Amino acid sequence: MSKLKTSTLKKVMHYAQPYKTKMYWVVISVITLSVFAAVRPYMLKEVVDKYIETKDNQGLLFYILLMFLVLVLEVGSQFSFTYIANWLGQNIIKDIREELFDKMTRFKLKYFDNEPVGKLITRNVSDIESIASIFSQGLFMIIGDVLKMVVVLGIMAYMNWKLTIIVLAAMPILLYATRVFQKHMKVAFEEVRAQIANLNTFVQERITGIKILQLFTREELEYKKFEEINKKHNDAWQKNILYNSIFFPIADIVSSVTLGCVIIYGGFSIIGGDNITTTGDLFAYTMMISMLFNPLRQIADKFNVMQMGIVAADRVFEIMDRNDLIQENGQITAPKFEGNISLQNVHFSYIDGVEVLKGIDLEVKSGQTVAIVGSSGAGKSTIINLLSRFYEISEGTITIDGTNINDFTLESLRKQIAVVLQDVFLFSDTILNNITLNDPELTKEQVIEAAKKIGINSFIESLPNGYDYNVKERGIMLSSGQRQLIAFLRAYMSNPSILILDEATSSVDTYSEELIQQATEILTKDRTSIVIAHRLATIVNADVIIVMDKGKIVEKGSHQELLTIENGYYKNLYDSQYAVE
Template structure:
């Protein structure tokens, strides 16, 4: 085992500490299983030599009952050994999966920008499931098999050392073949895991973006791409099958040759009448050879299962070791904010190559509604991401009510800020659960009251089952405008101190627009609101408009102040982009 594999193995074994009692019981039943499995051939030898040949019926019956008792103990030990090993494995992967999911939820958005969803799904589901095989089909099975081989050899040497030497002569060949097979399979399994991750990523993205695939008639192109990826996946598994096809026949041949030599040598001794070998020896050794070689042959396969689990564990630990999460070192629980927001000389870049915000200064007073406008890529949405601490700033500071947002705990900070995005994400659940996000502190009565207040209740009641209507995955059963209304209601019932509308009214129908305008007026009333807007009405009615260009704030003021500014940036933007609405 490599040093890196040893390190991974030790790390996995750390997760067995809460289950020490069960771990020791597994070891106990492994030992019991080994002893009683090897005891049966020994009892068979005694039965043949001492009771069948002398024709002692009474002794024969006793030893038959003794062998039956040994078999029962072996079966019981086998049951508890397999059951407890699998149970332990499932508890361990449950703990790792919970830890992994919790760790992933703390990542910065930058991590999810760079990592494909399919890869993370593979790590969270398939790779973790492979880790359980370390315990259910790997480690404990190998320990059990090795113990069984040791006990079998002890019995064999005790019974007939000459026959045992013959059997052992062929073992180096099988040990060597096992080692070569194990190394080849390690490489093969690594390739299999890589191809599974690639396949999952491809399918996840294409299924999610199926509308785009069909809109642009890319079915044939994506189909051909899938065939290539699927073929690589097949080839990785075929290599795996190829190594198995070579190894197991070799193991069977070595085992058969050993059995033949034992029968030949033992038979010759019996015919010579020198008394060194008995019929009981031949009977028992036919069982012993299988019990010695089969575990040795299967150990290679179990090493592969264990190796596959180790590879999967390494991939999972790579995610667990990622330091891409927001540092939640704040000690202050965010109160209900008044809503004064200050960006002081804030610098930020998504990558090291290009700065997105270049030392901007923005000041928002309590209860104000400000609109942020600018061309695509100016940095508008970045401001929203930084205020919620989805990303860490490179320089400067962001204050709310005079306190640096890093001093607040993440959970309490985000509980005071509600965001309505242009691309609304709804879970495959009921409207009620999508609004409350299953927050036990928000009652159905509160949801209905809020819906009536912002004018959404009547729309919801037109749907089958009303608030219990299942919107399916990503809310596909609703129009974009209807999804926006649900998002507005979700923000409203959370009763935030600060409201953010990130281009939330840019792609809606005229009917939904009237409802959203009413909803906007209701939920922005009395609270600080930041609006990234494409609609004229929102901009004109804002207390202040902030104009951005290439990461800089180039103008600030009310609509009427900016529209009357000669050669102003906002004035040009207004007449080229917004005035057509009027």
């Protein structure tokens, strides 16, 4: 293995530290299994030479019982090894998967902007499963096979050095073939893992966007793309199959030829009266050659299994070693905010060199409702992303109640801010759990009481099973307006100091919009609120309206004040929406 792969194996073994006792038991099981397996052929030689040829019935019966005892111990060692090695592997990947998931949930959103979801799913599921094979089918089995070969070779040399030389003469051929096989299989496994990730990414995206795919009748085109990706995946596996198909027959031929040479030489030696070689030797060697060559052949296979596990581990650790965590240096636990927000000379870029916000200065006073309007790409949603610290600003400062938001702990900051987005995400769970997000401190009774206050309890109760209604993946069982209402209630239950509504009333039916307007009035009462909207009718009563264009604030004022600006951005936008002549 290369230095890189050795370092990766060391990282994996680090996760075995909490399970040292189990590791010791695996090692003991491997040693005993190797010794018992290698001793059986020697005992067969003794049976043939000392008891069968001399017709010693009592000695034969004793040795048969002894061989049976050794077999029982070997089976026991095999069970102990198989169970503990697999147990160890599964517990290690459980720990790795939990650490990976925990770290991924703390990554900056910028990371997820650039990484396909299918790839991340592959890392978290199938790649981590492959790591388990390092323990269950790789490392310890290789150690056991090597130990078995050493013991077998020692016994063979002790039994008959001439026959052992014949066996050793064939081993360089098999060792060379094994090395070539390993080299090619390493490349093949890396290609297989890459194609699996591509396949998962493609399928996940198409299933997620199935409505668009069907709406624009893209089934045939997407099928052809899938055929191409699937063919690459198939080709990668075909290489794997080809290398196995070449190597294992070569190994079998070498083993069979060696066995034939041993039998020919040993047979003629016995016939010629050579006292060194016995009939028992031939019986034992027929078993020992397979015990020597099969492990060597299987070591290549097991090494490849372990190599696949290490390749998978490399891909997992590539994510775990990334420094994409949100910087959390804040030491202050945010108190209940009054809600005074200040942005001073804020610059921000999603892509280096392409500024989205170009020196924003904005003051929001406690209890105010501030609306932000502007064309798509003006930077409206970016402001709320920065306020919640989903992204880090490039330049400037953002403060709440006079304290830089970077000085607050991330958890306490976000607990004070509730966001209702245009595209509401609901989990495949009940309405109740989507509202509480499984917070044990929030009871069903509290949720029902809150739903009554904002006027959506009747809507929820009208659904089958009410609050226990399962909305399925992404809330597909609800309309967009109903999902918005659930999001409003979820925000209300968090009792935030600052409320952000990002296009929260767009694309909903009239009935849902009325309920949302009612909920909005209750949610925004006596708390600082920032409302981003395209539909100007929803923000005419805002205390302040901010108009943005190309990353800058171009106008600011109340609805009436902005309408007085001749040929102003807001006035033109308002006139176009209401067709004012």
